[in-house]
Amino acid sequence: MDKLHRNERIGALIKILSDNPNKIFTLNYFTDLFNAAKSTISEDIVIVKKIMEKFSFGEVETISGAAGGVKYTPVSSMNNAKKFVKELCTKLMSPERIIPGGFIYMTDVIYSPDTVAVIGEILATQFVSLEPDYVLTVETKGIPVALMTARALNIPLLIVRRDSKVTEGSTVSINYVSGSTRRIQTMSLSKRSIKKNTKSIFIDDFMKAGGTAHGIIELMKEFENEVVGIGVLIETKEPRHKLVNSYVSLLTLDEVDEEKGKINIQPSRLFI
Amino acid sequence: MDKLHRNERIGALIKILSDNPNKIFTLNYFTDLFNAAKSTISEDIVIVKKIMEKFSFGEVETISGAAGGVKYTPVSSMNNAKKFVKELCTKLMSPERIIPGGFIYMTDVIYSPDTVAVIGEILATQFVSLEPDYVLTVETKGIPVALMTARALNIPLLIVRRDSKVTEGSTVSINYVSGSTRRIQTMSLSKRSIKKNTKSIFIDDFMKAGGTAHGIIELMKEFENEVVGIGVLIETKEPRHKLVNSYVSLLTLDEVDEEKGKINIQPSRLFI
Numbered sequence: 001m002d003k004l005h006r007n008e009r010i011g012a013l014i015k016i017l018s019d020n021p022n023k024i025f026t027l028n029y030f031t032d033l034f035n036a037a038k039s040t041i042s043e044d045i046v047i048v049k050k051i052m053e054k055f056s057f058g059e060v061e062t063i064s065g066a067a068g069g070v071k072y073t074p075v076s077s078m079n080n081a082k083k084f085v086k087e088l089c090t091k092l093m094s095p096e097r098i099i100p101g102g103f104i105y106m107t108d109v110i111y112s113p114d115t116v117a118v119i120g121e122i123l124a125t126q127f128v129s130l131e132p133d134y135v136l137t138v139e140t141k142g143i144p145v146a147l148m149t150a151r152a153l154n155i156p157l158l159i160v161r162r163d164s165k166v167t168e169g170s171t172v173s174i175n176y177v178s179g180s181t182r183r184i185q186t187m188s189l190s191k192r193s194i195k196k197n198t199k200s201i202f203i204d205d206f207m208k209a210g211g212t213a214h215g216i217i218e219l220m221k222e223f224e225n226e227v228v229g230i231g232v233l234i235e236t237k238e239p240r241h242k243l244v245n246s247y248v249s250l251l252t253l254d255e256v257d258e259e260k261g262k263i264n265i266q267p268s269r270l271f272i
Numbered sequence: 273m274d275k276l277h278r279n280e281r282i283g284a285l286i287k288i289l290s291d292n293p294n295k296i297f298t299l300n301y302f303t304d305l306f307n308a309a310k311s312t313i314s315e316d317i318v319i320v321k322k323i324m325e326k327f328s329f330g331e332v333e334t335i336s337g338a339a340g341g342v343k344y345t346p347v348s349s350m351n352n353a354k355k356f357v358k359e360l361c362t363k364l365m366s367p368e369r370i371i372p373g374g375f376i377y378m379t380d381v382i383y384s385p386d387t388v389a390v391i392g393e394i395l396a397t398q399f400v401s402l403e404p405d406y407v408l409t410v411e412t413k414g415i416p417v418a419l420m421t422a423r424a425l426n427i428p429l430l431i432v433r434r435d436s437k438v439t440e441g442s443t444v445s446i447n448y449v450s451g452s453t454r455r456i457q458t459m460s461l462s463k464r465s466i467k468k469n470t471k472s473i474f475i476d477d478f479m480k481a482g483g484t485a486h487g488i489i490e491l492m493k494e495f496e497n498e499v500v501g502i503g504v505l506i507e508t509k510e511p512r513h514k515l516v517n518s519y520v521s522l523l524t525l526d527e528v529d530e531e532k533g534k535i536n537i538q539p540s541r542l543f544i
Binding site: 010015019055057139140143147150156157168192 | 278279280282283284286287290291292295319320322323324326327329371372373375376377379380383384385386388389411412413415416419420422423426427428429430431433439440441462464465
């Protein structure tokens with residue numbers, strides 16, 4: 001490639017880094033791509049770092065040493081996260097969302113790519129320092145949020161199934177009791193999908209009593225994997241005592257009053 | 273915000289556009305954000321357009337008129353797509369992937385965020401000109417690819433369920449016959465999730481006889497929605513006659529020879 005203008009290198013750097021969150025690129029990768037000196041690229045990276053900071057796009061980190069290079073982490077600032085959670089709250093409290101039985105219709109929100117991309121970045125920000133190896137979720141509705149969290153962290157997604165599918169080879173299954181319905185349920189994961197002595201975070205759309213999260217922790221013991229974090233989009237206020245101790249939620253659902261046509265949701269404590 | 277350098281505006285423009293594919297931003301949005309004149313922003317956009325072209329990152333389009341502005345489409349170039357498909361092919365042909373019963377283990381690939389992001393962009397490129405309103409998929413394994421296709425197109429994802437869940441309100445269900453196993457299966461979609469007189473594309477991980485795709489077309493008739501495109505990551509060579517006429521696949525699976533420990537996969541015709 002011919003010599004590029006600084007503008008062009010800065011633009012390309014930002015595109016490549018932001019398309020590949022949490023991936024380390026060597027300086028050599030960019031000197032080759034841009035046909036430029038190492039010192040030039042280093043100067044470019046300083047500018048990129050400033051741009052990312054100025055606009056709260058996230059953090060650019062320079063790693064020194066043999067395995068060194070540069071990586072981008074889409075850390076969402078607490079201010080931006082709070083603003084987003086508040087707006088989401090307003091959106092979900094619309095009375096037309098009430099479904100007979102006291103449920104809330106929210107698939108349009110949790111299947112909307114640009115919305116789940118932001119939710120994923122907010123959740124990833126909570127857990128990035130724990131350096132998890134996998135994002136776990138249980139089919140079906142939590143998958144989009146979990147995938148976007150995995151994308152922001154640049155780690156694989158694992159989808160725990162409600163039954164064992166022959167096309168994934170041998171699986172480990174456990175039975176667990178749903179915290180709210182008290183029914184016995186099954187969850188299973190393919191044996192080869194996960195390495196031993198690893199760490200994971202569990203991401204889901206909704207938590208009531210925490211039975212699914214508790215089941216995941218049990219399942220992961222079979223894999224010698226430690227669940228180091230749990231994050232959900234929305235938790236219910238009741239029961240106050242969940243089956244898991246430590247988790248992060250963006251929103252808390254207080255009540256759905258079908259008679260009055262009123263939904264009461266608040267940002268969770270962390271995001272007030 | 274204080275006056276910015278051109279570098280900074282270019283960098284921020286690229287980050288914002290590329291995080292929001294297929295979304296139209298008005299010039300006013302950027303004049304406000306950057307505290308800069310319209311003519312300055314217009315010049316910046318010309319530079320951004322050139323950078324995106326030079327590196328085959330996609331297309332930046334300027335739309336004139338009252339609803340005008342600028343938008344970014346992550347069109348993957350045919351060269352890049354072919355290269356990616358070829359590499360994926362090699363990866364999937366590894367003999368350790370054979371699962372007893374003649375299946376291939378590929379969840380690590382289809383749940384890997386950076387891989388499905390590229391697959392999503394390649395599939396989106398195939399269908400963007402049809403201007404679909406929704407991306408449809410059926411739970412479970414196709415969801416990550418479908419979400420990333422929806423993200424690249426900036427349109428909602430709809431996940432068709434294998435059963436009807438009470439938390440999504442009233443649903444429309446159909447029974448259909450699986451093309452390969454000949455078993456009767458059910459699929460359902462919440463009534464309120466889709467508007468009438470709309471267009472959709474169906475995205476899945478795998479197609480054998482095309483029974484699921486055919487079922488989706490039938491289901492969508494109930495919603496007065498037209499399925500204008502079908503895209504899958506991998507199709508099987510046999511049966512040659514599928515239950516749907518027109519579809520795009522990235523890869524074609526010829527055979528899994530358990531005895532010889534050999535998997536035969538080729539890039540599909542479009543990507544050779």
